[in-house]
Amino acid sequence: MAKRIGMEVSIAASEAVKLADVDLIAAYPITPQTHIVEHLSEVVADGELDAAFVPVESEHSAMSCCIGSSAAGARTFTATSSQGLALMHEILFIAPAMRLPIVMVVANRALSGPISIWNDHSDIMAEQDIAWIQTFAENGQEVFDLVLHAFRVAEDSKVLLPVIVNLDGFTLSHVIEPIEILDKAEVDKYLPPYKPKVRLDPRKPVSMGLVGIPEIYTEAKKATNEALINSKRVVLKAWKEFGDLFGRYYNPVESYKTEGAEVILITMGSISETAMTAIDKMREKGMQVGLVRFRLWKPFPAPEFKKAIAGAQTLAVVDRALSPGGACGPVAEEIKAALYAERGRPKVYNFIAGLGGRDVTVENFEEIVSKAFTYAKKRPKQLYEMIGVREI
């Protein structure tokens, strides 16, 4: 039976990996991801999990090791953050192209420079085009559940793609929360053993990672992209089944008090909880505001998103990453692109907040919403705005 216990969210992530009975973990430390692989190394050392724990010499090798492992047919996990994710960059593209269902947890952290160990989304937003399925967790329970969901989706024979579960570094990864931890029998009901169709086996040789000549490169890219787009069906089905089994239902986007909202805040990750508090406060004052947050980020859930914001005149998109020299932050960019062809589309204003661990407070959200109301009447001069900047 599931147990509700107080637990650090990083530990909950690794407990989910343990319950998924992974075969191989490639590990390289980086703050704030470290607790995840540390805990996994303990459960392997104690014999609680029978898995290969490979303490590689870099994240580049971690991802390479995962590809070698997954190609051999093993259920494979790694976790990283920031500079580590950036060091993996080259290899990240290759896993989905080979259709390898690796699961990775990214404890989101700012990228250098200046060096910062604190949370924002600049690491993951630099990895937009890698064809991994990507989800964002809001709290510890979601982290635990999304990790199990990740294996279930990744290894589905209709999907066979790698998955990243994003969680905010420190502000989520290092917090102790009450979390319902499923037991092994429950997890087994949800997550069948991984049975790869193709794997490296001398009895049935295959070649993987061949040269893509111009005659086939485009087709190969199209096939991977279609697999990613089509994975959404399985993502949704796997959430539905999770809900049917354990009572927690998940959606690609979540709405909070959006009925009749003129302005809708758009967020991702753990700041959404602060945003909800801000919404409650503003609603009490009679302001027509709501919140929509993404849980599924890739493939971009366009229909669900459009439905969630229907009726709103104004969107206030909060980005946790800067796109230097660009027209707006990466989340706003995606949203603007998705809405461009819509008739009667809402106005979209973009606010960059919480870079490198700067707190995003209830007051910040109130400021953002109030600015969005103002801009709806009087156009802003700039393409986007940075919130909470200390002018010296």
Next chain:
Amino acid sequence: MIKELENFKGFSAKKLPLADPLASGHRACQGCGEVLALKLAMKAIGMNSIVVSATGCMEIITSTFPQTAWNVPWLHVAFENAAAVASGTEAALKVLMRKGKIPQKHIDIVAIGGDGATADIGLQSLSGAMERGHDFVYICLDNEAYMNTGVQRSSSTPYGAMTTTSPPGKKSFGQATKKKNVPAIAVAHNIPYVATASPAYFLDLMNKAKKAALVKGPAYLHIYSSCPTGWRHGGDLAIEISKLAVETNVFPLYEVIEGKYIINRKITKPKPVAEYLKKQGRFRHLTDDLIAQIQRQVDEEYDKLLKLAGETA
């Protein structure tokens, strides 16, 4: 003597394995010494293997979609990570067998890379994999430059050689640094088996490849791999030049078994290095002085090797 090697008798010219993990029909240049070396090594290791290849000539010429020249499972990921990928495959197979998910059977994991993939960009991942002690064979196919991208220098390019990024000119005589000694780096990792080999001594090469596969733990094989295209020699000369490299002590053949150096072919009366250099366009610009300097370097390196093996000239 390592236990796993005790019963290994060695190959004989009359009794070679028939099966070829690397089939003919690949797209290497005519007379390529590297593909020949690879084919021989794989013939020795056999069909019960999984090959992980770094980006480079051997990857490109054997795997142009929709064809493949590989009769054994083969995986290519990137340029610098063959050893890291092989680590994952090796560790995964072990755990899958332990958990009963696949049949218990020894499978040889072979990682291959050119000298660029090995001595330069992939040195870290190779070092990591050797240090962690994965049971795999790493084969460096040393054609002494980045050939796949058009003959640029690597840290394995010999002193004085001309490449497109170490060109001789008014202020240059070609490659200005000495060849990096990767076998010595491998030895420093305290792995059970390190050896050098050459396709000109094909039985020696095959025996070493097989021994590398037989030993438990990491094994490193550094194979001389002539490249007519990059070295500017005739397509019929790969074996002749490979032989000269050994006879001049430019590329000595030795093994390091559990740290102990053994010279397999002791050259008592080495031919002058000039004989080797003069056959190749990449050394055409060398002056007599430079040739004498290279001769001195070769003699010094060979002396060092003799000392390591506890021998005298």
